[in-house]
Amino acid sequence: xxxxxxxxxxxxxxxxxxxxxxxxxxxxxxxxxxxxxxxxxxxxxxxxxxxxxxxxxxxxxxxxxxxxxxxxxxxxxxxxxxxxxxxxxxxxxxxxxxxxxxxxxxxxxxxxxxxxxxxxxxxxxxxxxxxxxxxxxxxxxxxxxxxxxxxxxxxxxxxxxxxxxxxxxxxxxxxxxxxxxxxxxxxxxxxxxxxxxxxxxxxxxxxxxxxxxxxxxxxxxxxxxxxxxxxxxxxxxxxxxxxxxxxxxxxxxxxxxxxxxxxxxxxxxxxxxxxxxxxxxxxxxxxxxxxxxxxxxxxxxxxxxxxxxxxxxxxxxxxxxxxxxxxxxxxxxxxxxxxxxxxxxxxxxxxxxxxx
Amino acid sequence: xxxxxxxxxxxxxxxxxxxxxxxxxxxxxxxxxxxxxxxxxxxxxxxxxxxxxxxxxxxxxxxxxxxxxxxxxxxxxxxxxxxxxxxxxxxxxxxxxxxxxxxxxxxxxxxxxxxxxxxxxxxxxxxxxxxxxxxxxxxxxxxxxxxxxxxxxxxxxxxxxxxxxxxxxxxxxxxxxxxxxxxxxxxxxxxxxxxxxxxxxxxxxxxxxxxxxxxxxxxxxxxxxxxxxxxxxxxxxxxxxxxxxxxxxxxxxxxxxxxxxxxxxxxxxxxxxxxxxxxxxxxxxxxxxxxxxxxxxxxxxxxxxxxxxxxxxxxxxxxxxxxxxxxxxxxxxxxxxxxxxxxxxxxxxxxxxxxx
Numbered sequence: 209x210x211x212x213x214x215x216x217x218x219x220x221x222x223x224x225x226x227x228x229x230x231x232x233x234x235x236x237x238x239x240x241x242x243x244x245x246x247x248x249x250x251x252x253x254x255x256x257x258x259x260x261x262x263x264x265x266x267x268x269x270x271x272x273x274x275x276x277x278x279x280x281x282x283x284x285x286x287x288x289x290x291x292x293x294x295x296x297x298x299x300x301x302x303x304x305x306x307x308x309x310x311x312x313x314x315x316x317x318x319x320x321x322x323x324x325x326x327x328x329x330x331x332x333x334x335x336x337x338x339x340x341x342x343x344x345x346x347x348x349x350x351x352x353x354x355x356x357x358x359x360x361x362x363x364x365x366x367x368x369x370x371x372x373x374x375x376x377x378x379x380x381x382x383x384x385x386x387x388x389x390x391x392x393x394x395x396x397x398x399x400x401x402x403x404x405x406x407x408x409x410x411x412x413x414x415x416x417x418x419x420x421x422x423x424x425x426x427x428x429x430x431x432x433x434x435x436x437x438x439x440x441x442x443x444x445x446x447x448x449x450x451x452x453x454x455x456x457x458x459x460x461x462x463x464x465x466x467x468x469x470x471x472x473x474x475x476x477x478x479x480x481x482x483x484x485x486x487x488x489x490x491x492x493x494x495x496x497x498x499x500x501x502x503x504x505x506x507x508x509x510x511x512x513x514x515x516x517x518x519x520x521x522x523x524x525x526x527x528x529x530x531x532x533x534x535x536x537x538x539x540x541x542x543x544x545x546x547x548x549x550x551x552x553x554x555x556x557x558x559x560x561x562x563x564x
Numbered sequence: 565x566x567x568x569x570x571x572x573x574x575x576x577x578x579x580x581x582x583x584x585x586x587x588x589x590x591x592x593x594x595x596x597x598x599x600x601x602x603x604x605x606x607x608x609x610x611x612x613x614x615x616x617x618x619x620x621x622x623x624x625x626x627x628x629x630x631x632x633x634x635x636x637x638x639x640x641x642x643x644x645x646x647x648x649x650x651x652x653x654x655x656x657x658x659x660x661x662x663x664x665x666x667x668x669x670x671x672x673x674x675x676x677x678x679x680x681x682x683x684x685x686x687x688x689x690x691x692x693x694x695x696x697x698x699x700x701x702x703x704x705x706x707x708x709x710x711x712x713x714x715x716x717x718x719x720x721x722x723x724x725x726x727x728x729x730x731x732x733x734x735x736x737x738x739x740x741x742x743x744x745x746x747x748x749x750x751x752x753x754x755x756x757x758x759x760x761x762x763x764x765x766x767x768x769x770x771x772x773x774x775x776x777x778x779x780x781x782x783x784x785x786x787x788x789x790x791x792x793x794x795x796x797x798x799x800x801x802x803x804x805x806x807x808x809x810x811x812x813x814x815x816x817x818x819x820x821x822x823x824x825x826x827x828x829x830x831x832x833x834x835x836x837x838x839x840x841x842x843x844x845x846x847x848x849x850x851x852x853x854x855x856x857x858x859x860x861x862x863x864x865x866x867x868x869x870x871x872x873x874x875x876x877x878x879x880x881x882x883x884x885x886x887x888x889x890x891x892x893x894x895x896x897x898x899x900x901x902x903x904x905x906x907x908x909x910x911x912x913x914x915x916x917x918x919x920x
Binding site for chain 1 (some may be wrong): 592593594595597601603619621622623624625626627630631632633634635636638668669670671704706708710711714715716717718719720727729731746748749750751752753754755756757762763764765766767768770771772774789790799800868
């Protein structure tokens with residue numbers, strides 16, 4: 209292996225790339241990883257020895273607190289390659305800030321933003337061949353941090369590991385999806401960790417989601433845990449409802465993730481003079497809008513799925529189907545977003561960040 | 565290393581015990597581990613090659629789903645040594661069943677109870693010198709299971725690792741503790757995973773608990789997430805309130821752990837003709853009982869802490885102190901429980917399980 213350093217990061221290069229072994233036409237989301245990864249350990253009160261090394265195993269104590277107490281948070285972001293071979297990130301500042309917000313809520317020490325950026329850009333540059341151009345292709349980037357101190361006392365870890373992995377991906381959902389509105393299970397509560405990208409939030413959804421899948425739904429739209437009256441988010445996506453020509457979405461709260469795609473859609477809608485209401489959305493009003501024909505669209509918004517049209521929802525054992533709209537907002541925002549992400553248009557919001 | 569097998573378990577013995585290096589008088593809870601550990605992997609749809617080997621590191625993919633989606637549950641139990649050198653477990657059947665209940669909720673495959681028992685008893689027998697007799701001493705046992713499949717798609721893992729670690733411990737809390745009643749943060753919600761010993765439930769409590777610690781409280785008594793009206797549990801303990809001579813405790817629900825110590829205290833109380841009400845307990849009634857003098861005691865009940873007297877609670881910035889009772893239920897139940905656990909009395913409930 210070749211060794212070198214950037215200003216802050218120690219680099220060990222892989223002897224040989226694994227890229228030739230990868231079938232880029234048949235990728236399962238998040239199952240293949242690029243040649244390198246970033247790693248940085250927290251101990252004795254500071255983040256130490258940031259290192260990029262070949263993607264590979266890590267060795268931990270089985271008593272590491274992540275296994276026992278779930279102290280772990282993550283981010284999801286993507287790199288895109290335009291037709292000229294330039295590589296772009298989308299609003300990476302948002303992820304650098306949000307992982308630290310999540311960390312604070314989970315009693316994890318914050319990670320320095322400047323090392324986050326240097327690690328991210330150095331890693332993407334080194335593995336830029338893994339970013340494929342073309343619609344739907346991207347390099348999914350997974351920064352995450354977890355507790356490594358060995359000990360089964362229920363207290364915050366004194367040691368952590370921050371890592372970045374990268375995985376070439378294609379579209380998350382192949383087509384439109386059907387969802388179930390939660391009537392029994394819940395994702396988060398007031399005063400809980402729903403606003404954090406906490407690892408445990410996802411595990412908690414798998415069992416109810418399996419039950420929904422058995423009934424033919426790909427996702428659950430979560431509702432408030434108290435009375436299941438208000439529509440919240442879909443667990444891996446925020447959710448928008450188009451009633452007539454107005455977009456409705458739940459406001460950010462300590463139950464709902466402050467999604468980067470969500471806020472980008474809201475900004476695009478405002479620019480495009482589409483009314484957006486960030487407010488509590490009643491299940492009953494969406495059911496009513498479905499019945500009276502004013503509910504035109506539902507779509508999810510998230511980094512992995514980008515914009516994911518939802519063509520049916522189930523509530524109280526009744527399935528409500530949505531007709532395709534000629535002037536679909538989902539299609540419109542997906543195009544506007546991906547055009548910005550892939551450097552196919554102007555970037556009036558300064559969202560694009562070139563990796564050079 | 566010596567290799568052998570039980571009926572089902574492959575055994576690799578440590579060449580040399582580490583027990584001489586351990587200062588048993590100055591143990592920090594859960595920081596020292598015995599010579600051996602148990603490990604069993606789930607893949608291709610079954611639990612494979614159960615193995616006992618020397619306590620040591622494990623190697624995982626950094627994409628293992630436990631780091632990203634928090635699929636992990638655990639149990640806590642203890643082994644005790646009586647004055648004749650016999651080693652006892654306490655109601656191990658409850659833990660074998662409960663870890664599987666937790667697993668189901670987190671979409672983790674259940675672990676066969678008979679392998680659980682064989683692993684547990686074989687491991688305790690091999691490391692029986694680590695179980696010290698004498699008040700407060702025990703060997704804390706930590707069965708746990710977590711997701712190991714490499715992949716950052718948000719779906720249940722197809723691979724898992726089940727392990728058992730053992731740690732010699734002394735008392736969890738040194739003396740009486742002070743608690744804060746939650747008015748903003750919450751631990752779990754209806755339809756959530758509060759009833760499971762899910763790793764993520766614990767990480768979620770660390771930040772609010774840190775805030776409480778800064779104010780001088782060791783623990784939080786959680787309340788319902790909807791309105792903070794009802795008293796629930798303390799996160800590592802169930803909680804009992806003694807009003808006059810009646811014990812009150814929150815009923816088991818999907819927000820509250822079905823604690824083994826909790827149910828044992830209820831059984832002892834019933835045997836001792838002490839009235840127990842398992843019902844929703846209002847914060848307001850406990851505050852009122854504190855004011856009018858009918859609140860005699862509060863105590864936590866859990867495997868790690870056993871019975872932990874709470875001598876003060878804070879609500880709405882007012883601290884309510886509790887006077888020591890000459891006929892303390894906390895002291896009485898702690899003695900009755902530990903006498904059974906340590907084979908110092910009859911065992912009318914058949915709770916003790918000798919490891920021979």
